[in-house]
Amino acid sequence: MKLAIDGMGGDHAPRSVVEGVLLALEEFPNLEVKLYGHKDKLAQFLTSHNRIEVVHCEEVIEGEDDPARSIRRKKDSSMTRMLEAVSEGTADACLSAGNTGALMAGGLLKVGRIEGVARPALATTLPTIDGQGFLMLDLGANADAKPEHLLQYALMGNIYAKKVRGIEKPRIGLLNIGSEEKKGNDLTKSVFSLLQESDLNFVGNVEARDLLDNVADVVVTDGFTGNMVLKSIEGTASAMMAMLKEAFMASGKTKIGALLMKSELKKLKGKLDYSEHGGAALFGLGAPVIKAHGSSNARAIYSAIRQATIMAEHNVTAVIKTTIAESNSLQGEKKEEN
Amino acid sequence: MKLAIDGMGGDHAPRSVVEGVLLALEEFPNLEVKLYGHKDKLAQFLTSHNRIEVVHCEEVIEGEDDPARSIRRKKDSSMTRMLEAVSEGTADACLSAGNTGALMAGGLLKVGRIEGVARPALATTLPTIDGQGFLMLDLGANADAKPEHLLQYALMGNIYAKKVRGIEKPRIGLLNIGSEEKKGNDLTKSVFSLLQESDLNFVGNVEARDLLDNVADVVVTDGFTGNMVLKSIEGTASAMMAMLKEAFMASGKTKIGALLMKSELKKLKGKLDYSEHGGAALFGLGAPVIKAHGSSNARAIYSAIRQATIMAEHNVTAVIKTTIAESNSLQGEKKEEN
Numbered sequence: 106m107k108l109a110i111d112g113m114g115g116d117h118a119p120r121s122v123v124e125g126v127l128l129a130l131e132e133f134p135n136l137e138v139k140l141y142g143h144k145d146k147l148a149q150f151l152t153s154h155n156r157i158e159v160v161h162c163e164e165v166i167e168g169e170d171d172p173a174r175s176i177r178r179k180k181d182s183s184m185t186r187m188l189e190a191v192s193e194g195t196a197d198a199c200l201s202a203g204n205t206g207a208l209m210a211g212g213l214l215k216v217g218r219i220e221g222v223a224r225p226a227l228a229t230t231l232p233t234i235d236g237q238g239f240l241m242l243d244l245g246a247n248a249d250a251k252p253e254h255l256l257q258y259a260l261m262g263n264i265y266a267k268k269v270r271g272i273e274k275p276r277i278g279l280l281n282i283g284s285e286e287k288k289g290n291d292l293t294k295s296v297f298s299l300l301q302e303s304d305l306n307f308v309g310n311v312e313a314r315d316l317l318d319n320v321a322d323v324v325v326t327d328g329f330t331g332n333m334v335l336k337s338i339e340g341t342a343s344a345m346m347a348m349l350k351e352a353f354m355a356s357g358k359t360k361i362g363a364l365l366m367k368s369e370l371k372k373l374k375g376k377l378d379y380s381e382h383g384g385a386a387l388f389g390l391g392a393p394v395i396k397a398h399g400s401s402n403a404r405a406i407y408s409a410i411r412q413a414t415i416m417a418e419h420n421v422t423a424v425i426k427t428t429i430a431e432s433n434s435l436q437g438e439k440k441e442e443n
Numbered sequence: 444m445k446l447a448i449d450g451m452g453g454d455h456a457p458r459s460v461v462e463g464v465l466l467a468l469e470e471f472p473n474l475e476v477k478l479y480g481h482k483d484k485l486a487q488f489l490t491s492h493n494r495i496e497v498v499h500c501e502e503v504i505e506g507e508d509d510p511a512r513s514i515r516r517k518k519d520s521s522m523t524r525m526l527e528a529v530s531e532g533t534a535d536a537c538l539s540a541g542n543t544g545a546l547m548a549g550g551l552l553k554v555g556r557i558e559g560v561a562r563p564a565l566a567t568t569l570p571t572i573d574g575q576g577f578l579m580l581d582l583g584a585n586a587d588a589k590p591e592h593l594l595q596y597a598l599m600g601n602i603y604a605k606k607v608r609g610i611e612k613p614r615i616g617l618l619n620i621g622s623e624e625k626k627g628n629d630l631t632k633s634v635f636s637l638l639q640e641s642d643l644n645f646v647g648n649v650e651a652r653d654l655l656d657n658v659a660d661v662v663v664t665d666g667f668t669g670n671m672v673l674k675s676i677e678g679t680a681s682a683m684m685a686m687l688k689e690a691f692m693a694s695g696k697t698k699i700g701a702l703l704m705k706s707e708l709k710k711l712k713g714k715l716d717y718s719e720h721g722g723a724a725l726f727g728l729g730a731p732v733i734k735a736h737g738s739s740n741a742r743a744i745y746s747a748i749r750q751a752t753i754m755a756e757h758n759v760t761a762v763i764k765t766t767i768a769e770s771n772s773l774q775g776e777k778k779e780e781n
Contacts, residue, residue, distance in 0.1 A: 336651040341675070353704070
């Protein structure tokens with residue numbers, strides 16, 4: 106198992122990336138890493154390791170760089186070259202905590218779509234109160250989605266939930282503004298019919314307010330809505346955490362209260378901690394491309410690496426390829442019948 | 444000032460409605476109420492009051508009733524007759540905590556749109572961490588919105604923020620998946636240009652994760668996205684509250700901690716308490732139509748009544764009418780120029 110990793114991407118790179126890689130190498134004896142970045146900067150944090158190959162790159166794609174342009178122009182950047190490694194087949198999967206837009210653009214340009222996939226989707230596992238979590242896609246790879254795109258997201262998410270999470274018949278939900286069949290906008294109404302006609306275990310519409318209650322294993326939505334909902338959840342959670350912290354620091358009395366609550370509050374924070382849930386994966390590309398959170402610490406990088414290895418080991422990409430081909434030929438037959 | 448109020452709508456009706464009305468009458472000496480509902484059921488909670496006129500209705504529109512059909516068929520329902528009072532001019536504004544869809548359908552059917560308003564919008568004030576709050580619209584009156592609709596939402600929201608909240612130059616934000624100008628889907632990209640060309644104090648795109656940080660006074664979005672974001676915020680807040688409660692009850696130690704925190708936690712809950720922020724208003728109808736939350740207690744009904752009276756007193760409807768007419772003639776001129 107060989108991973109190509111962008112050593113320079115993310116708010117705390119290269120340190121967090123290098124440390125995360127070292128954690129992962131300890132845990133996974135079969136893992137080998139090609140680490141892309143400036144060799145001097147990486148060397149600051151890197152102990153020599155026989156399963157790390159450092160590939161020196163002169164350039165870095167920054168957070169504020171224009172996605173498509175930076176991929177095309179910064180040919181010797183750690184992200185571009187990491188993607189090329191996957192496309193040339195010298196790595197099984199790749200991972201970056203850098204510029205999300207650039208990674209999506211580069212994924213399309215360098216790794217390329219699986220034949221028959223209309224639009225790749227960004228997918229991540231979100232926590233639920235009961236600790237199970239669910240996969241949500243698309244989180245923003247494609248802001249103007251068509252009904253057929255969402256059907257493909259459901260097919261891809263279904264494979265991931267089966268292969269990676271071991272769920273036999275994943276419950277597929279459609280994110281919508283009401284649970285009744287006829288609710289929603291033109292897009293969700295069309296998707297509802299497509300999902301109903303499919304062989305998937307479609308459990309109907311799910312509402313945003315119920316997402317954290319484990320109502321489905323895979324939730325599909327268009328990239329605009331998915332991004333909105335993800336950021337609303339993150340924003341509300343972090344605002345509440347800030348308010349809670351303020352409440353705890355209000356007086357000597359509350360500080361003692363906080364002390365008594367410490368271990369339970371840590372558990373609560375752990376439940377909402379994205380660093381345990383891996384990164385976001387771009388589904389529909391020719392190889393696993395994983396996006397770790399920009400603010401990833403070493404632990405989050407480690408989790409994202411674990412996710413990348415699992416996706417590669419379970420041949421998620423190959424299964425998506427077969428499934429999409431079958432579904433497309435089925436859709437073609439249906440159209441001919443009509 | 445005369446309000447028509449649906450005495451039978453909401454999870455805790457008629458009790459919460461009657462009690463909320465009595466609270467409001469105490470506070471506002473100029474308020475008179477026409478209270479619609481079954482006279483015997485209302486009488487259980489109603490002390491006789493010289494500023495309440497009970498209007499007996501045989502029917503009730505239930506939460507699960509089909510919106511448009513129930514308005515048309517249940518002619519003697521408290522909601523239908525309350526709306527008719529406004530349309531006939533025997534009340535200045537109306538309020539219900541009942542079926543939202545029915546209220547929107549009934550608002551269109553009975554009260555009617557302001558001339559020139561393409562689509563009414565559902566608007567509410569959401570809390571921010573600093574306690575200021577902001578107005579967000581549309582929250583779901585219109586799931587498939589066009590760019591011109593969002594421009595009108597901004598115009599209407601601007602008037603509300605000026606008139607009701609006394610903000611001289613309300614900051615108008617566009618809810619989007621990134622802060623940069625070119626971010627978003629086809630809809631938000633078009634709306635961005637429209638808002639930039641307008642005379643409004645447009646502050647650009649705002650992201651869902653920053654909403655609670657007081658980044659704008661009015662945030663416009665399409666009804667599908669608005670509903671999603673609202674429910675994501677509500678769902679996350681209530682899930683976190685549930686997790687927090689669990690953490691507090693975990694052991695004897697944490698229970699003591701909770702006791703020491705009690706007053707601060709109450710403050711925190713207060714900040715997030717929708718019952719203090721009034722209801723949602725349907726903007727763009729010929730008179731103020733207010734939707735109180737389905738789970739409203741007496742306090743929430745009181746807040747919604749206060750909001751209704753303020754909207755009526757400040758002639759929000761009349762100002763919207765003039766502003767929309769001016770804007771439409773301006774848009775018309777622009778089109779002729781091109």
